[in-house]
Amino acid sequence: xxxxxxxxxxxxxxxxxxxxxxxxxxxxxxxxxxxxxxxxxxxxxxxxxxxxxxxxxxxxxxxxxxxxxxxxxxxxxxxxxxxxxxxxxxxxxxxxxxxxxxxxxxxxxxxxxxxxxxxxxxxxxxxxxxxxxxxxxxxxxxxxxxxxxxxxxxxxxxxxxxxxxxxxxxxxxxxxxxxxxxxxxxxxxxxxxxxxxxxxxxxxxxxxxxxxxxxxxxxxxxxxxxxxxxxxxxxxxxxxxxxxxxxxxxxxxxxxxxxxxxxxxxxxxxxxxxxxxxxxxxxxxxxxxxxxxxxxxxxxxxxxxxxxxxxxxxxxxxxxxxxxxxxxxxxxxxxxxxxxxxxxxxxxxxxxxxxxxxxxxxxxxxxxxxxxxxxxxxxxxxxxxxxxxxxxxxxxxxxxxxxxxxxxxxxxxxxxxxxxxxxxxxxxxxxxxxxxxxxxxxxxxxxxxxxxxxxxxxxxxxxxxxxxxxxxxxxxxxx
Amino acid sequence: xxxxxxxxxxxxxxxxxxxxxxxxxxxxxxxxxxxxxxxxxxxxxxxxxxxxxxxxxxxxxxxxxxxxxxxxxxxxxxxxxxxxxxxxxxxxxxxxxxxxxxxxxxxxxxxxxxxxxxxxxxxxxxxxxxxxxxxxxxxxxxxxxxxxxxxxxxxxxxxxxxxxxxxxxxxxxxxxxxxxxxxxxxxxxxxxxxxxxxxxxxxxxxxxxxxxxxxxxxxxxxxxxxxxxxxxxxxxxxxxxxxxxxxxxxxxxxxxxxxxxxxxxxxxxxxxxxxxxxxxxxxxxxxxxxxxxxxxxxxxxxxxxxxxxxxxxxxxxxxxxxxxxxxxxxxxxxxxxxxxxxxxxxxxxxxxxxxxxxxxxxxxxxxxxxxxxxxx
Numbered sequence: 129x130x131x132x133x134x135x136x137x138x139x140x141x142x143x144x145x146x147x148x149x150x151x152x153x154x155x156x157x158x159x160x161x162x163x164x165x166x167x168x169x170x171x172x173x174x175x176x177x178x179x180x181x182x183x184x185x186x187x188x189x190x191x192x193x194x195x196x197x198x199x200x201x202x203x204x205x206x207x208x209x210x211x212x213x214x215x216x217x218x219x220x221x222x223x224x225x226x227x228x229x230x231x232x233x234x235x236x237x238x239x240x241x242x243x244x245x246x247x248x249x250x251x252x253x254x255x256x257x258x259x260x261x262x263x264x265x266x267x268x269x270x271x272x273x274x275x276x277x278x279x280x281x282x283x284x285x286x287x288x289x290x291x292x293x294x295x296x297x298x299x300x301x302x303x304x305x306x307x308x309x310x311x312x313x314x315x316x317x318x319x320x321x322x323x324x325x326x327x328x329x330x331x332x333x334x335x336x337x338x339x340x341x342x343x344x345x346x347x348x349x350x351x352x353x354x355x356x357x358x359x360x361x362x363x364x365x366x367x368x369x370x371x372x373x374x375x376x377x378x379x380x381x382x383x384x385x386x387x388x389x390x391x392x393x394x395x396x397x398x399x400x401x402x403x404x405x406x407x408x409x410x411x412x413x414x415x416x417x418x419x420x421x422x423x424x425x426x427x428x429x430x431x432x433x434x435x436x437x438x439x440x441x442x443x444x445x446x447x448x449x450x451x452x453x454x455x456x457x458x459x460x461x462x463x464x465x466x467x468x469x470x471x472x473x474x475x476x477x478x479x480x481x482x483x484x485x486x487x488x489x490x491x492x493x494x495x496x497x498x499x500x501x502x503x504x505x506x507x508x509x510x511x512x513x514x515x516x517x518x519x520x521x522x523x524x525x526x527x528x529x530x531x532x533x534x535x536x537x538x539x540x541x542x543x544x545x546x547x548x549x550x551x552x553x554x555x556x557x558x559x560x561x562x563x564x565x566x567x568x569x570x571x572x573x574x575x576x577x578x579x580x581x582x583x584x585x586x587x588x589x590x591x592x593x594x595x596x597x598x599x600x601x602x603x604x605x606x607x
Numbered sequence: 608x609x610x611x612x613x614x615x616x617x618x619x620x621x622x623x624x625x626x627x628x629x630x631x632x633x634x635x636x637x638x639x640x641x642x643x644x645x646x647x648x649x650x651x652x653x654x655x656x657x658x659x660x661x662x663x664x665x666x667x668x669x670x671x672x673x674x675x676x677x678x679x680x681x682x683x684x685x686x687x688x689x690x691x692x693x694x695x696x697x698x699x700x701x702x703x704x705x706x707x708x709x710x711x712x713x714x715x716x717x718x719x720x721x722x723x724x725x726x727x728x729x730x731x732x733x734x735x736x737x738x739x740x741x742x743x744x745x746x747x748x749x750x751x752x753x754x755x756x757x758x759x760x761x762x763x764x765x766x767x768x769x770x771x772x773x774x775x776x777x778x779x780x781x782x783x784x785x786x787x788x789x790x791x792x793x794x795x796x797x798x799x800x801x802x803x804x805x806x807x808x809x810x811x812x813x814x815x816x817x818x819x820x821x822x823x824x825x826x827x828x829x830x831x832x833x834x835x836x837x838x839x840x841x842x843x844x845x846x847x848x849x850x851x852x853x854x855x856x857x858x859x860x861x862x863x864x865x866x867x868x869x870x871x872x873x874x875x876x877x878x879x880x881x882x883x884x885x886x887x888x889x890x891x892x893x894x895x896x897x898x899x900x901x902x903x904x905x906x907x908x909x910x911x912x913x914x915x916x917x918x919x920x921x922x923x924x925x926x927x928x929x930x931x932x933x934x935x936x937x938x939x940x941x942x943x944x945x946x947x948x949x950x951x952x953x954x955x956x957x958x959x960x961x962x963x964x965x966x967x968x969x970x971x972x973x974x975x976x977x978x979x980x981x982x983x
Contacts, residue, residue, distance in 0.1 A: 223873075223882045232885050241885065407880060530762060532645060532777070539652055539758030542861070547837055547908060578911050579883055583837060586905040590896055592889035605662045605698075605848070605869075606921070607708055 132165075132212040135233070135242055139165040139212070141460050142231055142244035144219050144402060147175020148446045149438025150250035151202040152453030153460070157248075158211035160461050165242065166206070167217040167233060173203045175252050176272070177446045180280045182207075191307045192279065193300075195342070195446070202450060221579035222247065222406050228433060229406075232580070232592065239588040246433050246460045249403050250453065253396035253439035256418070256499065257556050258293060259506040262365030263392065264514045271301045271393035284310035288388035290374050291354070292316035292363055295395035295497045296343065302350035312354035314385055316376050318394065320500055321359045327495035337489030339445070362502060365390050394499040397555065398440050405577040407431050412570035415494040416443055417504060418555055419574045425480070426459040426472070427452060435459045443494075444487055451483035505559045512560065513553040515546020520560060527564040534558055534575045547583055550575045609798075613639040613774070615959055616793050616802035618781050618816055620644075621651035622757075622945060623937050624808035625764035625775075626952025627959075629685070632771035634960045639802065640765075640773065641795055643780040643812075644879070647761035650810060650915035651945070655833060655855050655867045656757045657846055658946045660723050661696045661749035664922050666970035667947070668721060673966075674950035675751060684949065686770075687763035690756030692860065694844040697727070697736060699746040699898070705850040709747050723749050738842045738901045746850075754846055754857055757945060764948070781809075784819050790933060804933045804959050811876060811916045813924075813938035817973075822930040824939075825919050825976055830874040830881040830912035831867065831942050832888060836905045838862035843899075852894055864905060866895055869942060872912035881912040917941045925951060925971035927958065935959060936973055 141157050143150050146168035154166040174181040178199025189197055206213060214235065221232040228245040255272045262268065271291060277283035284305055289312045291302060302315060327334075334340055357378060364375040366384075373386045397418035400410060404421075409430035413420040420442045427435040437456035438449035455476050462472040506512060506520040518541050531537040534544065534557045543557060544550035550557075558569045565572065615631055617624045620642025628638045642648075658678050660671040682688045700706045713726050724747045732746050733739060765775055780796040790803040807816045814826040843858040853868035870891055872881040888910060895902050918924065918939040928934035937955050940947065954966045 221883065221885055223885065230885075239889075530766060536645060536647070536652075536758065536762075539647070539756075540762070545835075545909065547906075549908065578909050580907060580910065583906045583908045586836070586892045586896060586902050586907055589885075589889055589907055590892040592885055594886055594890040594893060605850075606664045607712060 131215050135165065135212070135214060135240065138243040139163045140244065140464055141165070141246050141248065142167065142229070142242065143248040143250060145175060145250035145252055145438070145440070146170070146173040146206070146213070146215070147177060147250060147252045147438060148199065148202055148450040149252070149440075149453035149456065150175065150248070151206045152450045153248050153250060153437055153457040154211035154213070155202075155205045155209045156454045156457035157460055158209045160457070160466060162461060162464060162466060164211040165244070166211050166213045167219045168213075168215050169218050171215050173206055173213065173215070174199050178203065179276060184279050185282045186279070186308070192304055193307070218582055219402075220582050220584050222402070234584060234588050237585075237588060238591045239584065241592060246435070246463050248435045248437055248456045248460055249406075249440060250437045250456070251399045251402050251440040253443055254399040254551060255393060256395050256397045257552050258392040258394050258503060259510055259512055259520075259556050260363045260365065260392070260503065261510045262367070262371065264511050265365050265367050265371045266369070267367065267371035267388060268365050268390045268392060271298055271391040274391050275301045275304065278304060278308065284308045285312055285389060285391070288313060288386070289391065290314050290316065290385060290387040290389070291391045291393075292318065292360065292374065292376070293393040294319040294499060295393060296346070296493060297396060298393040299346045299350040301393070302353040303346050306349055306353040310353070313387060315350075315354050315356045316360045316363065316374065317356055317358045318360045318363070318500065318503060319358070319497065323496050327492045331489060331492035331495055334489030334492030337492070338486065339489060339493070394503055395497055396439070396443055398442060400440065401549065401551065401577050401581045403429065403434070403436055403440065404574065405579050405581050406434060408434060408436065410574065412568065413442065415491065415498065417498055419558070419569070426476070427456040428459060433463065435463070444490060448483050448486035451479045451486065454479040455483065504556065505563055506556065512556050513543040513546065515548050515552070516542045518543040523557060523560050524564050527561055531561070532565070533572055534561060537561065538575065544575050549581065550577060610792070610801040611639060611798065612801045613637040614802065615639075615804045615806060616641065616791060616800050617806045617808055618793070619808035619810055619813070620646040620765065620775060620777065621649065621808060621810055622647070622761045622764060622948035623651075623940070623951060624806070625761060625768055626948045627806055627808060627937060627955045628768040628773040628775070629764050629771065630952045630956030631959060632768055632773050634956050636956070636960055638768075638773045639800055640768070640775040641779050641781055641793065641800070642775065642777050645777045646765045646775060647758050649879070650913040651761045652758040653833070653911055653913040654757045654945050655857070655865055656690075656754045656945065657696065657855060657857075658691060658693075658753045658755055659696050659749070659846070659943065660946070661747065661752055662698050662848065663943070665719065666922055669967050670947055670950050670954070672723060674947050677949040678753070678755070678946070679751070681949070685763040685767040687759065689760040689763055690860075691753060692755075693751055693753035694846070695735070695748055695750045696752035696846040696848060697732070697746045697748045698848050698850055699732070699739065700744045700850050701742060702744070702851065706744050709745075709850060713747060723751070725750070735845060736843065736847060738899050739847070740898050740900060743898075748845070752846065781816070784816060786931065804935070806955060806959065807934065807936045807938060810938055811914045813916055813936070817936075820928065820931045820934065822928055822973065824924065824973060826939055827917045827919070828874060828876045828914060829917045829942070830872040830914050832870050832872045832883055832910060832912045833865060833867040834888060834891070834907050834910040835866070836864040837908050839864060839905060842901050847898075854891070854894060854898070856895065856899070864902070866891060874912070874914060876914065879914065881914065883910050883912065915940070915942055923947075923971055924973045925954065925968045926973065929974050929977065
């Protein structure tokens with residue numbers, strides 16, 4: 129079914145996010161006769177990794193690469209399925225009701241409530257915060273944002289662009305720039321020296337990973353995008369009103385390079401806001417240095433009726449996410465009583481094997497690209513919360529005033545209470561408090577996130593069907 | 608395990624528990640505050656921060672007025688201004704019934720000798736609240752009222768109490784309370800505490816302490832919803848509350864707008880979780896747009912609910928237990944206990960240390976529910 133104009137009041141299954149996991153889950157669940165709705169904020173299916181795969185102006189396949197175009201098969205299968213696909217739809221709240229959930233969904237400026245017996249949350253990954261001095265200057269953006277411009281509009285970087293950071297996605301973006309004929313002035317690689325050797329020692333399984341060949345080819349192609357400076361130990365964006373140059377240190381020596389645009393990236397982390405707000409338990413994953421929702425092999429979360437799928441349940445990459453989507457659909461079918469556990473396990477054998485194949489050697493990537501502490505935990509006047517302009521020192525001071533965790537600190541400093549709702553500072557704050565208290569992020573915990581998980585206008589909120597406030601339901605003032 | 612000892616054990620690290628601990632220290636008594644989560648975790652830390660004498664139950668007015676005087680000098684008490692600002696609170700009349708109700712109230716308060724609530728006609732109302740919709744017909748104002756930052760306030764009381772030598776045990780759950788000699792033994796998840804006096808400041812969980820000593824109390828846990836917008840240009844200084852409709856509305860110093868007013872979330876008291884009711888919040892949003900046209904494009908960034916204790920008559924329980932000696936209750940503030948925190952801490956500290964108080968707390972006796980049961 130192509131995009132739906134009107135939504136029903138109720139579905140058996142609602143899926144949030146139309147990336148590889150969400151698309152695969154919707155296709156698999158609807159094939160089993162489950163009435164399924166798939167909500168996604170974008171105008172076309174694909175998520176971040178396959179963004180605009182049905183609409184991109186870049187039709188020369190070699191620019192975005194075969195791995196990108198694989199997403200087209202997922203999108204085509206989704207659009208051919210009986211799932212109701214609802215693009216440009218923001219699910220900003222979910223509440224537990226009897227026999228399921230009630231979702232608040234905004235489409236075209238109006239909100240409505242949709243009920244579903246089961247939820248698959250496939251909210252994917254987001255770029256890890258990269259809080260260096262000057263990271264909020266105009267002209268500094270994430271490499272992922274630059275990639276969105278490339279995919280959706282064919283925009284490539286102009287002269288004076290410097291790229292800094294680490295991680296597979298950084299090299300993918302560079303390779304795509306190179307294929308599109310663009311170059312960058314410099315690549316400041318922050319991967320610590322000796323990491324690959326150490327990771328190889330601890331995670332030799334990578335030798336059998338499908339990503340090994342892909343990765344080597346990617347590194348080769350990425351190098352074509354510009355001069356690479358390895359072993360960068362510190363970074364600072366400098367400029368008056370906007371970024372003008374980058375100061376960096378290599379081997380103890382400081383250098384500067386002029387630039388008009390600085391693209392930062394140091395890996396991706398699960399986008400946990402929805403899962404967190406609905407109450408799913410999560411834990412600190414030290415290898416990936418981020419919070420990850422706690423799930424079993426089928427994506428079952430700690431909240432009854434909620435299955436998590438894809439990178440939102442732990443970073444594993446697009447192909448593992450796709451298999452995870454199929455697995456999540458089977459888990460939902462089981463939870464909805466369509467199949468029993470044995471049938472689920474049997475039907476999921478192939479998808480589980482596929483997922484395992486793509487997970488092979490994951491540990492190598494985690495170890496090789498784990499960002500160094502100095503790029504995760506800032507100090508001094510470096511901003512932690514860009515919405516409310518809270519510095520690292522202010523967070524440290526609030527700990528000394530007795531804040532033992534991110535939620536108290538939020539009340540103290542408004543850190544994390546701005547429009548990004550903690551997406552840009554959550555991990556930084558937990559790690560900073562942990563460091564200051566000589567504790568661990570696991571012990572310190574993450575922000576308790578609240579609905580709406582994305583800002584919503586008062587007008588949209590008012591457009592929801594209203595409860596007739598009963599005398600009983602309201603605490604009233606005396607006469 | 609050796610028991611911790613103090614003159615007084617206080618169950619609950621909300622504003623009231625911390626205030627009582629602080630006032631006890633000033634009176635020379637040692638106290639341990641036992642808090643199951645962290646200080647200010649529930650209603651004390653996340654309420655709307657209203658410092659309101661306006662629209663109080665008549666029994667609460669003397670306490671509220673005395674507390675307001677403390678608020679105006681709060682820094683002298685806790686070494687922190689608590690973010691307190693006094694721009695008044697206004698209760699608006701939207702129709703003839705509201706006008707009649709407010710006029711009748713003002714007359715009744717005048718007869719009782721109170722002058723803190725004053726009627727204002729539309730010209731003064733719109734001068735004070737230019738953004739208010741023009742269908743409003745006037746209102747009652749309490750000019751010395753205001754608002755403070757709830758978490759900062761609660762933390763300031765806690766820090767001052769600790770600075771004066773009191774102890775606060777966070778992440779510590781009370782498992783059992785029992786008489787021990789002349790005093791109390793409190794078994795907690797962090798070990799036993801021996802204290803001469805027990806103070807029950809356990810908020811939405813206070814009835815559980817009562818149940819342990821055989822003093823049932825009709826407490827209803829409630830979770831009241833709030834929402835806050837992104838920053839907006841300044842358009843409002845006083846706090847505005849509704850008369851016929853549930854609303855509490857204020858713009859903070861940084862420009863965000865706080866919307867509350869007594870609408871309830873669904874609540875799981877044992878899990879200590881709340882589920883927002885978006886149908887209720889939608890009704891709230893629609894009302895806000897009617898009263899403040901400037902809010903049409905406002906962006907709601909966050910909704911939440913604080914867990915709180917409500918009594919059937921909407922006034923708190925303050926005073927000695929009717930069943931056990933050396934036990935004092937201080938709970939059930941029914942969604943308007945924040946303003947009372949400074950003074951009730953003083954009153955309870957006075958009860959603990961001297962056995963009496965000059966404050967008029969008879970209406971808040973826990974006995975009143977017994978009497979009701981006997982009549983019923």
